[in-house]
Amino acid sequence: MDILVFLENQQGTLHRISREAVVAAQEFAREPGLSVAAFWLGTLPPGVAEELNALGVAEWIQVSSPVLNDYSADGYTAAFCELIRQEQPRYIFMGHSYRVRDFVPRVSTRLNRPFISDVIHFAWKEQGPVFTKQIFNAKMVTDMQAQGDGPVLVSFQAAAFSEEKLAAGSPAAREMTLDLPADIVRSRAEEPFQEETGGVDLTAADLIVSIGRGIGKKENIPLAQALADKMGAELGSSRPLVDAGWMPPQRQVGSSGQSVAPKLYFALGISGAIQHVIGMKGSKNVVAINKDPEAPIFEIADYGVVGDILELIPLLTEALPG
Amino acid sequence: MKIGVLIKQVPGSEASLRILPDHSWIDESTLEFEMNESDSYALEEALQIVEREGDGEVVAISMGPEPRTTKVLREALAKGAHRAIHIVESPPYEIDPLLVGHIIKNAIAEEHFDLLFSGLQSNDLSQGQTGLVVGELLGMNTATLVMATEMQDDHIRVKRELEGRWFQWVTIPLPAVLTIQSGINQPRYPSLKGIMGAKKKEIRIVPKETVLPEVEKTQSFGSIYIPQKEKKTVMIEGDATTVVQKLVDVFKHEIKIL
Numbered sequence A: 001m002d003i004l005v006f007l008e009n010q011q012g013t014l015h016r017i018s019r020e021a022v023v024a025a026q027e028f029a030r031e032p033g034l035s036v037a038a039f040w041l042g043t044l045p046p047g048v049a050e051e052l053n054a055l056g057v058a059e060w061i062q063v064s065s066p067v068l069n070d071y072s073a074d075g076y077t078a079a080f081c082e083l084i085r086q087e088q089p090r091y092i093f094m095g096h097s098y099r100v101r102d103f104v105p106r107v108s109t110r111l112n113r114p115f116i117s118d119v120i121h122f123a124w125k126e127q128g129p130v131f132t133k134q135i136f137n138a139k140m141v142t143d144m145q146a147q148g149d150g151p152v153l154v155s156f157q158a159a160a161f162s163e164e165k166l167a168a169g170s171p172a173a174r175e176m177t178l179d180l181p182a183d184i185v186r187s188r189a190e191e192p193f194q195e196e197t198g199g200v201d202l203t204a205a206d207l208i209v210s211i212g213r214g215i216g217k218k219e220n221i222p223l224a225q226a227l228a229d230k231m232g233a234e235l236g237s238s239r240p241l242v243d244a245g246w247m248p249p250q251r252q253v254g255s256s257g258q259s260v261a262p263k264l265y266f267a268l269g270i271s272g273a274i275q276h277v278i279g280m281k282g283s284k285n286v287v288a289i290n291k292d293p294e295a296p297i298f299e300i301a302d303y304g305v306v307g308d309i310l311e312l313i314p315l316l317t318e319a320l321p322g
Numbered sequence B: 001m002k003i004g005v006l007i008k009q010v011p012g013s014e015a016s017l018r019i020l021p022d023h024s025w026i027d028e029s030t031l032e033f034e035m036n037e038s039d040s041y042a043l044e045e046a047l048q049i050v051e052r053e054g055d056g057e058v059v060a061i062s063m064g065p066e067p068r069t070t071k072v073l074r075e076a077l078a079k080g081a082h083r084a085i086h087i088v089e090s091p092p093y094e095i096d097p098l099l100v101g102h103i104i105k106n107a108i109a110e111e112h113f114d115l116l117f118s119g120l121q122s123n124d125l126s127q128g129q130t131g132l133v134v135g136e137l138l139g140m141n142t143a144t145l146v147m148a149t150e151m152q153d154d155h156i157r158v159k160r161e162l163e164g165r166w167f168q169w170v171t172i173p174l175p176a177v178l179t180i181q182s183g184i185n186q187p188r189y190p191s192l193k194g195i196m197g198a199k200k201k202e203i204r205i206v207p208k209e210t211v212l213p214e215v216e217k218t219q220s221f222g223s224i225y226i227p228q229k230e231k232k233t234v235m236i237e238g239d240a241t242t243v244v245q246k247l248v249d250v251f252k253h254e255i256k257i258l
């Protein structure tokens, strides 16, 4: 098989980012006519097999080993290396999930083959495929290319490919048992847990005024709060303000915070990093103020203002009726 | 407890970046560089562990050119790192995380760190791999996206951030590599005494040429460029009063929230 797609188990379901990786593989395979298969590590939770049986790939492989029943970086690293050794794919595609971040660099090291990470786009060129990647906080991009012979590991940024384009099919199913010694897993994991949200539910908010590092200092936050109060909006924020202890964690929007879809998301001094955008791109309307005309937030904003939020917030608060 | 911290120098988040005429890289000549954000959290965590344990050593490690690398290493020393290792590299920079990992491994293998920390990714290329590559090459255990640490004899228990606001405690034996997520602690500012003391601390110089690995490059890039804008954002222009009035109009008539 030319391309193997890693199908990730996210708390008992097929991770959305894996469906997106299958879409990437389907599109990547089309022009050169490559074959695509997919694989799942460990036991299959109820309902997942039906979904895998309808994927538009040639076959899907269920890879079994006692060490794969729970996730560990050690177990997954060993399984990936063994699977790649046996199947000899040219590409291994996956979503750039937290789990992929956690172990794929180790696979890459063990195989001495490249891991081209967090890709947003690909193109077939004369010299082979190039994989486009954002650099300098998405202000720029570059085209990565693999060197040398052997498998290439590629992860795709969340939402870079739309799962709505997923082509259906009726793949063959295959089981594969890996003989991995139990003592390769040196970590001991406890049960996952969530922290208290303190009663704040940004997901229910119709209007969100959201502030980023552009707010400058903690003492300026009341300015934004006053604007939010006047608009009847909830106050949200990007991660750095939570990291600094200026805003409570339950008000953070993004991949490690809340996912929101309000009628208006008013982004003030937020650059628009992908991890933030993931949490608010479902908003009906996005209005952004940023002093940097190149800020990536303008890529998703419906309305944009290039300006200083510290000047504009008080003026706007005053100008609003009510 | 001997802890190494991998630190990268990156352009400041407010820096306005320009691409070189040949598109090979950004123009660095006028840029201010600073300690990569998550690396400064990694350094702080290392300092706090050594303080909690009551003994140990923190070694700051950075690969890059002068003078910016010395600047961030001096900052780390001023904050409390005991000594530093500077792998001196001049442009063009190595960008293949595997090669970078091999170079760093060669430069630090003899240190036999109990723990090796890095930030979870750098704000320039954001490949998020270097720490894990070095750890794997040195046969160390690994954990990523760490949001809390607890020493337990010859193990470390870490709180890992998972997706969707989930967390999980994981215990791994030493020696171990951790990649640290921002927000794990509140990084300190260097004290005046720290800044003065830093001048006397050792920075071991390792020319990159002396630690080059025997492996081949596995990935590379050609040129860098500004992405094409896809979305048509309606830009609201004018002086502050005009902009504010137009925003109110948009809220009222377009988005209809007033």
Ligand SMILES: Cc1cc2nc3c(=O)[nH]c(=O)nc-3n(C[C@H](O)[C@H](O)[C@H](O)COP(=O)(O)OP(=O)(O)OC[C@H]3O[C@@H](n4cnc5c(N)ncnc54)[C@H](O)[C@@H]3O)c2cc1C
Binding pocket: A137, A211, A212, A213, A214, A215, A216, A237, A238, A239, A240, A241, A252, A253, A254, A255, A256, A257, A258, A268, A269, A270, A271, A272, A273, A274, A275, A276, A279, A289, A290, A291, A292, A295, A307, A308, A309, A310, B013, B120, B121
């Ligand atoms: C695994 C992982 C998970 C993450 N999870 C999240 C998450 O859940 N949520 C999240 O937000 N981030 C998350 N991040 C961090 C993310 O990558 C960005 O670092 C973060 O979103 C940046 O926040 P910011 O836009 O506020 O700050 P910056 O990127 O520093 O941007 C500040 C912006 O403010 C502008 N500005 C400055 N001053 C002014 C002014 N006076 N007026 C107007 N504009 C001004 C600047 O031009 C700049 O665009 C995560 C990162 C990783 C690696």
